[in-house]
Amino acid sequence: MSYTVSFERMNELIQSLQSNYKIFAPVRFEKRGRYSDTDMVRYANISCVEEIVHDEKSDFSPKEVVFPVTQAILYFTESEFMESRVHDKKILIFLRSCDIHGIRRLDNMFLRNGNVADFYYKRLREKVKFVLMECHDGWDTCFCVSMGSNETSDYSMAVRFHDDSLEIDVKDEEFEPMFGKEAQSDFTPEFVKQNAITVKIPDIRDKDTLHEVYNLPLWQSYNSRCQSCGACNAVCITCSCFTTTDVVYSENGRMGERRRVWASCQHEDFTAMAGGHRFRTTPGERLRFRALHKVYDYRQRFKTEQMCVGCGRCDDRCPEFISFSAMINRLSEEVDKLNEVKSK
Amino acid sequence: MNHDIDIKEIRKNCFRQSKVKGEFMLQMRVPGGIVAAKHLSMVQHIAETWGNGTFHIGTRQTFSLPGIKYESIDAVNAYIKDYIREIEVDTCGVDMDVNDAGYPTIGARNIVACIGNSHCIKANIDTTALARKLESIIFPSHYHIKISIAGCPNDCAKAHFTDFGIIGVTKTEYDYDRCIGCGKCVEACAHHATRVLSMEQAKVVKDECCCVGCGECVLACPTGAWSRVPTKFYRVMIGGRTGKKSPRMGKMFLNFVTEDVIIGIMKNWEKFSAEVLEHKPVYLHGGHLIDRAGYHKFKEMILDGVTLNPEAMVAQRIFWAETEYRSNINVLPVATK
Amino acid sequence: MNGLLVHETRANHNEMIPTAHEVLGVVRETETEFTLRVKTDAEVHHGQFFQISLPKVGEVPISVSAIEDGFVEFTIRSVGKVTGELLRIRKGDRLFLRGPYGNSFPIHQFRGKDLVIIAGGTGVSPVRSTLRYFYQHRGEVPSLHFIAGFKDDNSVLFREDLELFRQRFDTIYSLDHDKVPGFEVGFVTEHVKQITFTDFSDYNVVIVGPPVMMHYVALECLKEGASEDKMWVSFERKMSCAIGKCGHCKIDETYVCLDGPVFNYSVAKSLLD
Ligand SMILES: Cc1cc2nc3c(=O)[nH]c(=O)nc-3n(C[C@H](O)[C@H](O)[C@H](O)COP(=O)(O)OP(=O)(O)OC[C@H]3O[C@@H](n4cnc5c(N)ncnc54)[C@H](O)[C@@H]3O)c2cc1C
Ligand code: SF4
Ligand code: SF4
Ligand code: SF4
Ligand code: FES
Numbered sequence: 001m002s003y004t005v006s007f008e009r010m011n012e013l014i015q016s017l018q019s020n021y022k023i024f025a026p027v028r029f030e031k032r033g034r035y036s037d038t039d040m041v042r043y044a045n046i047s048c049v050e051e052i053v054h055d056e057k058s059d060f061s062p063k064e065v066v067f068p069v070t071q072a073i074l075y076f077t078e079s080e081f082m083e084s085r086v087h088d089k090k091i092l093i094f095l096r097s098c099d100i101h102g103i104r105r106l107d108n109m110f111l112r113n114g115n116v117a118d119f120y121y122k123r124l125r126e127k128v129k130f131v132l133m134e135c136h137d138g139w140d141t142c143f144c145v146s147m148g149s150n151e152t153s154d155y156s157m158a159v160r161f162h163d164d165s166l167e168i169d170v171k172d173e174e175f176e177p178m179f180g181k182e183a184q185s186d187f188t189p190e191f192v193k194q195n196a197i198t199v200k201i202p203d204i205r206d207k208d209t210l211h212e213v214y215n216l217p218l219w220q221s222y223n224s225r226c227q228s229c230g231a232c233n234a235v236c237i238t239c240s241c242f243t244t245t246d247v248v249y250s251e252n253g254r255m256g257e258r259r260r261v262w263a264s265c266q267h268e269d270f271t272a273m274a275g276g277h278r279f280r281t282t283p284g285e286r287l288r289f290r291a292l293h294k295v296y297d298y299r300q301r302f303k304t305e306q307m308c309v310g311c312g313r314c315d316d317r318c319p320e321f322i323s324f325s326a327m328i329n330r331l332s333e334e335v336d337k338l339n340e341v342k343s344k
Numbered sequence: 345m346n347h348d349i350d351i352k353e354i355r356k357n358c359f360r361q362s363k364v365k366g367e368f369m370l371q372m373r374v375p376g377g378i379v380a381a382k383h384l385s386m387v388q389h390i391a392e393t394w395g396n397g398t399f400h401i402g403t404r405q406t407f408s409l410p411g412i413k414y415e416s417i418d419a420v421n422a423y424i425k426d427y428i429r430e431i432e433v434d435t436c437g438v439d440m441d442v443n444d445a446g447y448p449t450i451g452a453r454n455i456v457a458c459i460g461n462s463h464c465i466k467a468n469i470d471t472t473a474l475a476r477k478l479e480s481i482i483f484p485s486h487y488h489i490k491i492s493i494a495g496c497p498n499d500c501a502k503a504h505f506t507d508f509g510i511i512g513v514t515k516t517e518y519d520y521d522r523c524i525g526c527g528k529c530v531e532a533c534a535h536h537a538t539r540v541l542s543m544e545q546a547k548v549v550k551d552e553c554c555c556v557g558c559g560e561c562v563l564a565c566p567t568g569a570w571s572r573v574p575t576k577f578y579r580v581m582i583g584g585r586t587g588k589k590s591p592r593m594g595k596m597f598l599n600f601v602t603e604d605v606i607i608g609i610m611k612n613w614e615k616f617s618a619e620v621l622e623h624k625p626v627y628l629h630g631g632h633l634i635d636r637a638g639y640h641k642f643k644e645m646i647l648d649g650v651t652l653n654p655e656a657m658v659a660q661r662i663f664w665a666e667t668e669y670r671s672n673i674n675v676l677p678v679a680t681k
Numbered sequence: 682m683n684g685l686l687v688h689e690t691r692a693n694h695n696e697m698i699p700t701a702h703e704v705l706g707v708v709r710e711t712e713t714e715f716t717l718r719v720k721t722d723a724e725v726h727h728g729q730f731f732q733i734s735l736p737k738v739g740e741v742p743i744s745v746s747a748i749e750d751g752f753v754e755f756t757i758r759s760v761g762k763v764t765g766e767l768l769r770i771r772k773g774d775r776l777f778l779r780g781p782y783g784n785s786f787p788i789h790q791f792r793g794k795d796l797v798i799i800a801g802g803t804g805v806s807p808v809r810s811t812l813r814y815f816y817q818h819r820g821e822v823p824s825l826h827f828i829a830g831f832k833d834d835n836s837v838l839f840r841e842d843l844e845l846f847r848q849r850f851d852t853i854y855s856l857d858h859d860k861v862p863g864f865e866v867g868f869v870t871e872h873v874k875q876i877t878f879t880d881f882s883d884y885n886v887v888i889v890g891p892p893v894m895m896h897y898v899a900l901e902c903l904k905e906g907a908s909e910d911k912m913w914v915s916f917e918r919k920m921s922c923a924i925g926k927c928g929h930c931k932i933d934e935t936y937v938c939l940d941g942p943v944f945n946y947s948v949a950k951s952l953l954d
Contacts, residue, residue: 036461076736114925119695241928256737274760
C-alpha cells in the first residue's frame with residue numbers, strides 16, 4: 001500500500017520508530033568535505049526527514065552501517081576474551097537501489113565466502129531493513145543500468161521525496177499499521193532507465209585470456225597517476241576488506257581490544273608479510289587487482305553477477321580523476337581484441 | 345610641451361611616472377586579484393585609446409597601463425569611473441565618492457591574493473571574499489599599507505613578504521573511529537609539512553604544538569577521518585618587505601585567529617599609522633611603522649578593543665631577521681632618523 | 682531475516698573467539714626459531730594452520746608442525762610483533778588458538794605411491810607432520826625421498842626428527858654453503874637430480890619453502906619428468922581472518938586461507954596476484 005505523508009507527520013512516525021529502530025540515512029556534514037568549503041555527505045543516524053540528503057549522491061556508501069570502519073570484536077583482560085556487544089535496536093537504512101544490490105554483495109562476502117558466516121557482520125545485518133530512496137536520473141558518474149543494479153524489489157518501504165511531503169510504498173507488514181490513517185497514493189517507485197555512461201563488463205572467457213589481461217600495458221598507464229590513497233576502496237559499497245589488530249588501552253596496560261578496521265587493497269602494505277615481502281608492488285598492479293575483483297574474480301567465485309554495482313562513487317572520490325568506469329571500458333576493449341585474435 | 349607636473353600628486357591619483365617625459369602608468373585596483381573577465385575590454389580600450397597598447401599584470405595584481413600621456417589623464421579618470429564604482433563600491437562595499445577624478449589615493453595598496461578555495465584544492469579560505477572585505481576597511485586611506493592573502497601556508501601569495509600577510513590555516517579534527525590507520529596522513533604531513541603526525545596503536549596521534557594548519561592530512565585521508573572545522577582561521581605575518589636596504593621576511597604575529605580578529609586589527613590600522621606618523625601620511629610602509637613604534641606598542645594599539653578568539657595565539661616578542669646589504673645598517677648616528 | 686541465505690549450521694557461532702590452550706613444552710630450534718607443543722584434541726590435518734594469538738599483541742597464522750594424540754606443535758620463526766612476543770612463551774603458559782584452518786596435504790592420495798618431499802628452511806615445518814605420519818606408517822608408501830635444505834648449520838630445524846627420518850626415508854640434507862658432517866653443500870634444486878627415479882611421472886611431490894625456492898624446485902622436478910598434477914606446494918600470504926572475509930590473502934578468485942594453503946601445482950602455477 002502507498003501513502004502520501006507530510007514531513008511533519010513523517011517526523012512523528014520516525015519518532016515512534018526510534019523506540020525500536022536506529023534510522024540511518026545520508027546526512028550532510030557541512031564543510032567537512034575533502035576540500036575547503038565542501039560538504040561531506042555520509043551515512044549517520046537521523047531523527048527527522050529534513051536531515052536526509054535525498055537529492056545528492058552520498059560521498060560514502062551505507063556499508064558502514066553494517067560494516068563499521070572500526071569495530072571492536074573482542075575485549076580482553078590479562079587472560080580472558082569477551083565478545084564485543086552491539087546495540088539492541090533494529091536498523092532502518094534509507095538507500096538507493098545500487099546500494100541495496102551492494103549490500104547483497106557484502107552478504108556474499110561476509111556470510112557465504114568460506115564455510116562460516118561472519119558473526120560481526122551477521123549480527124548487524126540481521127537487524128537491517130531497507131527503505132529504498134527512489135532515484136530518477138542518477139548522476140553523471142553512475143552506471144547502475146550497465147551493472148543491472150538500477151532496479152530492485154528488495155525493500156521494506158520505498159520513498160519519493162517532494163518539497164514537504166513524501167510518498168511511501170509500504171511493503172513490509174511490520175510498518176503497515178503505522179500508516180493506517182495516512183492518505184493513500186498510487187505511488188510505486190520508478191527506476192533509472194539509462195545512465196550517461198555505459199560500461200561493458202569484460203568478456204574474459206578463459207585462464208589464457210586472463211593471463212594476457214594481467215600483462216596489458218593498460219595497467220602500467222596508471223602507475224604515474226594513481227597515488228594509492230585507497231579512497232576508491234573506502235567509498236565503495238562492495239569493498240569489504242579489513243585488518244585485525246590488537247590495541248592496549250594506555251590508561252590500563254592490562255586491558256585491550258581486538259578490533260577490525262577497513263583495509264584497502266590499494267595501499268602498499270596490503271599484502272606485506274613479515275620480512276617485507278609484498279605482492280603487487282605498483283599502483284597499476286593494485287588497480288588491476290581491484291578492477292578484476294570488481295568485474296571478474298567475484299563473479300567467478302560466486303557464479304553470480306559481477307561485484308561492482310555501478311554507484312560511481314570511486315570515480316567521484318578519486319583525487320587523481322581516475323575513472324573506474326573508463327578503466328573497465330578500456331579493459332573490455334582490450335579483451336574484445338584478444339577474443340577476436342583467438343577466434344581467428 | 346610644458347612638463348611642469350607635480351608627480352607626487354599624480355602618483356596619489358594612481359598614475360606612476362614614466363621614464364618617457366610626460367607619460368604615466370595607471371594602476372587600477374583589482375582587490376584579491378580577481379574581477380569579471382569582461383573588464384578586460386575596458387583595459388583594452390584604455391590601452392589602445394590613451395596608452396601604448398599594452399598592459400602589465402602588476403606585481404601587486406593591478407591592471408597597469410603604461411604610456412598614458414599627461415594630457416589624457418582626465419579622460420582616463422572619467423572613463424574608469426564605472427569600474428571604480430562596480431569594484432570598489434558595489435563589490436567591496438568601500439565607503440567613497442566616485443567621481444571623474446579617478447582613484448582618490450595610492451596609500452593603501454591593492455590587496456594581493458592567491459586564487460583561494462574557490463578553485464585551489466589546497467586552499468583553506470576564500471581569499472577573494474576576505475580581500476574584498478578588507479578593501480572596504482583599508483581603502484581609501486593615504487597611509488601606505490600592503491596586504492597579501494594566501495589560501496594556505498604554502499603561501500603562493502607571499503604573505504611572508506608584505507606588511508600584513510594573512511594566511512588561511514585550518515584547525516583539523518580527527519575522527520578516531522573513521523581512521524583506518526593507513527598512515528597516509530602521516531606520510532603527507534612529513535612530506536609537505538612539519539611531521540607532527542605519527543602512528544600509535546594503529547591510529548594517529550598529533551603533536552598539536554607544531555601543526556601549521558595546512559590541511560594536507562585532510563586531503564590525504566581516504567575515509568574523511570580528518571576534516572577541517574567549519575570555522576575559518578588565519579595566521580598573520582607582519583613586517584615583511586622587499587627593498588634595497590634591508591629586505592626581510594615577515595614574522596608571525598598572530599596564529600589561529602578568526603576573521604573577526606582580522607577585521608578588528610585592520611580597523612585599527614589607520615589609527616596606528618596616523619599616530620606613528622603624527623598624522624602625516626608620508627610614503628612609508630607598514631613594516632617600517634612597526635619598526636618605529638616598536639613591536640610592543642604596535643601590538644597594544646593594533647589589538648586595542650579586539651576580542652581574541654580562544655584558539656588565538658599572539659607573538660610575545662618578535663626577533664626580526666633582516667638582510668643587511670651593508671653590515672650594521674641599522675646602527676646609525678644619533679642625529680639621523 | 683530479510684531473506685538472507687546463510688550457510689551456517691552453528692547459527693550464532695563466533696569463529697573469531699579463540700580458546701586457551703596449555704603449552705606443554707617449548708623447544709628452542711635455532712636462535713630465532715622455536716617449537717611450541719600445545720595441548721588440544723582438535724581434529725587437525727597435515728598442512729593446516731591455526732590462528733595463534735596473544736591478547737593485546739595480535740594474531741598470526743602458524744602451520745602445525747606435528748599432530749599427535751592430545752597435542753599439536755607449532756614451529757615459529759620470530760620475525761615481528763607477535764612472533765617476537767611468542768618467543769617468551771614457557772611451558773605451562775596458555776596460548777590462544779582458533780582453527781584449524783585451510784586445506785591439507787592429500788594423504789589418502791599419497792598412499793601406495795612413491796613420495797618426494799622437498800622443503801627449504803622454515804618450509805620444513807608445514808611438512809614435518811606429514812613426514813612424522815609416514816614415519817609411523819612407513820608401509821603406506823613404497824618409497825619416500827626427503828630433501829631438506831637449510832641456510833647454514835645454525836638454521837637447521839628438528840635435528841632429532843631429521844635423524845629419525847634418515848632411518849626410514851631416503852634423505853638428503855643440505856646446507857647452502859657450510860660443510861658439516863651429515864649435510865651436503867648446495868641448494869635443494871641441485872639435489873633433485875640425485876634421486877634415481879624409476880618413473881618420476883607417477884611420484885607425488887611436495888614442495889614447501891620460500892616462493893623463489895618453490896618456483897625453481899618445481900621447474901626442476903618438471904624437467905626431471907614429474908607430473909604437474911602430482912605436485913603440491915604450500916603458499917604463504919598475509920592473512921588477517923583465516924575464514925575468507927578479510928580479503929588479504931586473495932589471489933584472483935582464490936582465497937589462500939580457504940582454498941589453500943596447499944595447492945596442487947597445476948592450480949598454483951596459474952594463480953595470478
Ligand atoms: C598459512 C600460513 C602459515 C604460516 N606458518 C608459519 C609457521 O609455521 N611458522 C612461522 O614462523 N610463520 C608462519 N607463517 C608466517 C607468520 O604468520 C608471520 O611470520 C607472522 O604473521 C608475522 O607476524 P608478527 O606479528 O610476528 O610480525 P609483524 O610485526 O606483524 O610483522 C609482520 C607484518 O608487519 C609488516 N612488516 C613486517 N616487516 C615488514 C617490512 N620489512 N616492511 C614492511 N612491512 C613489514 C607487514 O604488514 C607484516 O604483515 C605462516 C603464514 C601463513 C599465512
Ligand atoms: S584510483 Fe584514485 S582513489 Fe583509488 S587509490 Fe588510486 S588515486 Fe586513490
Ligand atoms: S567499484 Fe566503484 S562503481 Fe563499482 S560499486 Fe565500487 S565504488 Fe561503486
Ligand atoms: S589518512 Fe585517514 S585513515 Fe589513514 S591514518 Fe590518517 S586519519 Fe587514519
Ligand atoms: S585471511 Fe582473511 S580472507 Fe583469507
